[in-house]
């Protein structure tokens with residue numbers, strides 16, 4: 059009788075146990091509190107919000123579109139193309155007489171979009187693979203880990219360049235290839251966590267109840283390692299932005315007239331010998347601000363979430 | 369150890385083969401090709417060109433010929449875009465350049481990173497220690513493609529100290545900026561890692577034993593702590609080499625060194641199959657070789673690993 | 678004059694939650710050739726006393742009092758002078774033999790560098806000495822094992838190497854910190870008899886830290902009983918075993934079914950170890966003591982007596 063009762067309660071128990079570990083409200087609430095106490099991290103979040111707002115709404119302040127050539131300054135970019143309020147080119151113009159402000163807005167859109175979408179998607183892909191490897195172990199684990207090791211020993215640029223060269227250079231294409239290149243993101247750490255968790259009682263309980271592996275992984279394990287995934291995402295996003303910028307710099311990134319921070323930095327670097335320094339300074343400043351903010355946000359998240367450091 | 373090296377080579381071969389087959393089909397099956405241009409060539413000319421490059425044969429035959437030529441003649445085929453040059457020519461000319469500054473860059477990474485890390489560890493929480501944390505953040509924020517233009521701005525355009533690009537037969541002035549711009553991030557990484565592992569080793573029981581022996585601190589550091597403290601650094605160098613190869617493509621392009629990175633990118637633009645494939649193979653072989661060397665170095669330092677080889 | 682004289686030694690550690698008072702007001706002497714056992718449960722401060730003698734306390738430690746070796750206070754001695762005493766005059770066998778050898782160095786070098794350092798021997802002379810001492814600690818086939826690395830030896834052999842390392846300069850005092858706990862019982866017995874043999878031969882003084890009362894009975898003429906970093910009782914071993922004068926010692930001995938049974942456990946007394954985040958103001962054993970009276974919770978008992986010293990406010994006759 060009493061065992062029967064216990065069994066009836068078991069699903070509730072398994073749920074509760076899984077829930078209790080992390081979703082225990084206090085974990086995330088504590089983490090939020092710790093994060094908010096970290097002044098650098100909070101300032102960085104504000105900076106990042108400003109950047110995002112700039113990317114979204116910046117166009118409404120622009121006097122020019124990002125593709126339009128200002129014939130008045132073309133040919134005298136060095137003398138008259140600098141940043142000024144007078145002709146509406148707040149950040150000056152680029153080599154072709156296009157409004158740099160509008161181009162930086164457009165570039166910020168690209169870089170941030172690629173960073174967040176591709177970054178998050180890669181970590182999700184990597185985490186799912188990591189969880190699969192960790193949960194099933196054995197042959198599955200061997201195959202995934204083998205592929206992981208080999209992949210990490212190949213410079214990603216090879217794959218990237220070959221892929222981009224043959225499949226065009228649209229925004230979607232870019233996001234897709236970055237996800238493919240980064241399929242290993244977070245894999246190792248999630249695998250380790252899952253291997254650790256899969257022997258806990260609540261997983262056993264769930265398994266005994268005949269829950270499918272799929273349900274166990276997604277309903278019971280993933281919520282408990284969400285904190286790892288969050289930390290890792292905050293690390294991967296700046297890396298992805300960097301990756302996008304590098305390939306755009308190399309000319310195998312986003313296609314003109316669309317642009318990105320990396321592409322703009324590349325143009326600025328190419329023309330700086332002519333003394334048009336603003337063409338390098340503005341995009342580089344945006345890139346650097348984004349990287350600094352993301353660095354401190356990642357740092358703050360790590361401090362707030364990682365139980366090891368507490 | 370020879371045994372181990374051979375075993376490793378046996379895993380490299382299939383990996384390379386997969387890479388070749390995959391890239392080969394990826395390129396060939398994608399729309400467009402090296403001879404697709406705005407004005408299509410007349411069909412007869414096109415057929416002629418294709419025949420000349422052996423591209424009229426079925427794909428698997430082409431692949432087989434390609435692999436055969438590499439294995440038996442070390443011949444990576446003609447370039448499709450650079451008219452009179454073969455891929456071998458391009459490699460022979462560009463690879464030494466990339467390898468040269470890459471080597472010096474690695475020297476810079478280790479020769480500056482390791483001492484910096486050790487100093488920071490010895491002067492724990494001092495000015496040195498903090499400046500190193502600063503350097504680590506700095507290098508995260510200024511990756512090579514931001515750092516390189518800034519360096520050119522300062523050292524070439526403002527102070528006129530160093531040439532802003534070119535190679536000139538590999539004189540040292542031409543090597544410095546590429547090597548430093550390529551290595552700075554990883555130098556900071558090595559420094560940070562060395563600092564951490566050095567601190568850890570200095571707290572380990574066998575260092576306590578060395579102290580109990582009455583050895584002077586300097587002997588303890590050099591004789592007992594250095595080797596184990598460098599093991600994590602060595603492990604870290606594996607991915608670093610991979611990243612540096614990626615970085616070298618940028619350096620070749622930015623500093624116009626004439627290294628293979630430029631040819632690789634050009635190959636992508638002009639869809640020069642044989643160039644892309646040849647250089648991809650070269651890059652992969654380079655990474656495998658570097659990783660193998662690292663593993664051997666690791667085994668040389670760690671007797672436990674050595675006895676397992 | 679005694680070889681080593683520890684006077685009013687206090688050791689505390691700075692930690693995130695304030696101080697940990699690991700050793701409190703400990704005094705004892707070791708004469709030339711004397712064998713002193715230090716016993717007490719885990720955390721009672723045994724190892725830290727040994728560390729303070731060798732000048733090896735952790736960075737967050739603060740030590741007060743005196744550790745006099747031949748008249749010099751080792752706690753304040755500059756490191757250059759201390760280095761001349763370490764290994765040469767005082768050798769130490771660490772609690773954890775497995776990790777106290779350098780895994781990246783050949784055994785010959787690890788032992789050889791000690792005599793090279795202290796006696797200025799050449800490499801080849803050092804090798805001879807290493808071989809001698811390795812044979813002395815009965816490592817089979819020593820000659821061919823000189824170039825081996827620590828991981829190529831078994832636990833027992835590694836412990837012999839650690840002992841050899843402590844002995845190689847023929848020091849006047851050896852601090853042996855639980856030299857056998859990490860080993861299985863038969864090997865334990867072998868190592869202890871080896872240590873005994875060598876000690877007799879060299880006439881070295883030994884401070885033996887141990888959990889194992891069986892070992893104490895067989896090896897040491899004097900015993901120091903620690904609890905919560907304080908000395909509870911200090912007496913000749915035979916007297917102590919015959920007529921323990923302190924409730925804690927009594928509890929310990931009662932927990933041992935048979936003195937010659939080597940694997941007795943000190944943790945058999947009910948209750949948990951004392952909180953060391955405050956320096957003791959009353960008898961630290963009071964919460965667990967069967968003889969405790971209200972006064973025990975207010976006064977800090979002094980160590981009194983002559984041959985058999987004890988720190989308890991109640992007379993021996995009144996104890997149960």
Ligand SMILES: Nc1ncnc2c1ncn2[C@@H]1O[C@H](COP(=O)(O)OP(=O)(O)OP(=O)(O)O)[C@@H](O)[C@H]1O
Pocket residue numbers: 690691692697699717718719720721722723724725726735737772953
């Ligand atoms: N670096 C340190 N920081 C803080 N506390 C420490 C430190 N080192 C030792 N302690 C504390 O000092 C106390 C005494 O430790 P010690 O190592 O001397 O115990 P022990 O008697 O040797 O025990 P065992 O039998 O387990 O070896 C312990 O409570 C320990 O936690």
Ligand code: SF4
Pocket residue numbers: 923924925960961962963964966967968969970973978988989990991
């Ligand atoms: S002083 Fe009191 S509490 Fe302490 S040992 Fe003696 S009787 Fe027990």
Ligand SMILES: [Mg+2]
Pocket residue numbers: 723724725772854
């Ligand atoms: Mg101890």
